[in-house]
Amino acid sequence: MAQITAALVKELREKSGAGMMDCKKALAEVDGNIEEAVDWLRKKGLATAAKKAGRVAADGLVAVASEGTKGAVVEVNAETDFVSRNEQFQGFVSKVASLALSTGGDLDALTASEYEGGKSVADTLTNLVATIGENMSIRRTSVLEVSSGAVASYVHNATAPGLGKIGVLVAVESTGDAAKLEAFGKQVAMHVAAVNPLALDRDSVSAEELERERQVLIDQAVASGKPEEIAKKMVEGRIRKYYEENCLLEQTFVIDGENAVGKAAENLGKELGAEVKITGYLRFLLGDGIEKKEEDFAAEVAATLGQ
Known part of the structure; x- marks a missing residue:
């Protein structure tokens, strides 16, 4: 049986896009033959899946x-x-x-x-x-x-x-x-x-989130011309409203x-x-927080044609 070296596994990974362990298993199955290993991965659907893994799924x-x-x-x-x-x-x-x-x-x-x-x-x-x-x-x-x-x-x-x-x-x-x-x-x-x-x-609101909201409200009150001490007192009432709206x-x-x-x-x-x-x-x-890539179809076609 051929020795399955790290270099061989690396080469197969680059050719197929499949995972390291899948590549190692494929090489073991076909006695180290790279081309046969690629075919083995394709038959198992692993090479196909790996190539698609870089695409955004939102x-x-x-x-x-x-x-x-x-x-x-x-x-x-x-x-x-x-x-x-x-x-x-x-x-x-x-x-x-x-x-x-x-x-x-x-x-x-x-x-x-x-x-x-x-x-x-x-x-x-x-x-x-x-x-x-x-x-x-x-x-x-x-x-x-x-x-x-x-x-x-x-x-x-x-x-x-x-x-x-x-x-x-x-x-x-x-x-x-x-x-x-x-x-x-x-x-x-x-x-x-x-x-x-x-x-x-109220207890579930993070201290960081609450402090951020409090500071925003204080800054708004001060910007409207209120002295800072009065602004802080006004803010407590608004914080109660914040809880009612968000909890x-x-x-x-x-x-x-x-x-x-x-x-x-x-x-x-x-x-x-x-x-x-x-x-x-x-x-x-669904998809909350995933940044979906906007594709420029014309640019993609041009790139494919080497333009």
């Missing part, structure tokens, strides 16, 4: 899955919105969300978990990239859980059940009626999708337009005869 789907007191949300990206309507892709994303329920929000654990037929999620994704022809990636995942109560889910503008562009989970802690808690949690999830709160409550429990509930979300939970608790607390929420917006 579209795709967000998926939610929930089982009583636990819920998971994942974002799986692709290059175009067209893929989000592909049934094979949708099936993959739904299955991944279900698997995420048992991986505790750990992305590495999720990609390493078994998908089906002995293949991992990562291997299945690689094959999907080769089949569909676009770069794809599992970008993030997270899990919410309560000891008793419900974790409700909501998907805004769903492409298919549990799949869409915005996915939300809301954790409602209580010993009250599970069905009513689920229904209330879904309403809160709809509120979160629409309003996008900054934090759950979920203090925001006006979009469902009734009157009560704060926290008050609505309190009212439900009185109805059920058991305290109801919203203990957390998650909101995934």
Whole structure:
């Protein structure tokens, strides 16, 4: 058997664009023959997938899955919105969300978990990239859980059940009626999708974020001609308004337009005869924070033609 050197692996990586371990395995399978190794990688779909890996994937789907007191949300990206309507892709994303329920929000654990037929999620994704022809990636995942109560889910503008562009989970802690808690949690999830709160409550607002807001308000008051000491006192009132606008429990509930979300939970608790607390929420917006490259098609064609 030919010796698989680092130089040989490097050469294959440059030719195929595949990962180091895949290149090493390919060379071992074909006794060190570079050209046969390239063919081996192509047959496995690995070379194709690797070549696509450099392309920006900002579209795709967000998926939610929930089982009583636990819920998971994942974002799986692709290059175009067209893929989000592909049934094979949708099936993959739904299955991944279900698997995420048992991986505790750990992305590495999720990609390493078994998908089906002995293949991992990562291997299945690689094959999907080769089949569909676009770069794809599992970008993030997270899990919410309560000891008793419900974790409700909501998907805004769903492409298919549990799949869409915005996915939300809301954790409602209580010993009250599970069905009513689920229904209330879904309403809160709809509120979160629409309003996008900054934090759950005042304690959840970061000190850095709060200090930045306070300083901006002070500077605005001083700029309007107020003495700094008066400006600081004025700011405290505005900070209370800031909490009401940005903290979920203090925001006006979009469902009734009157009560704060926290008050609505309190009212439900009185109805059920058991305290109801919203203990957390998650909101995934597809592509949030991904800088999508704007392509100049004419320039791309000219570059291809060597002009």
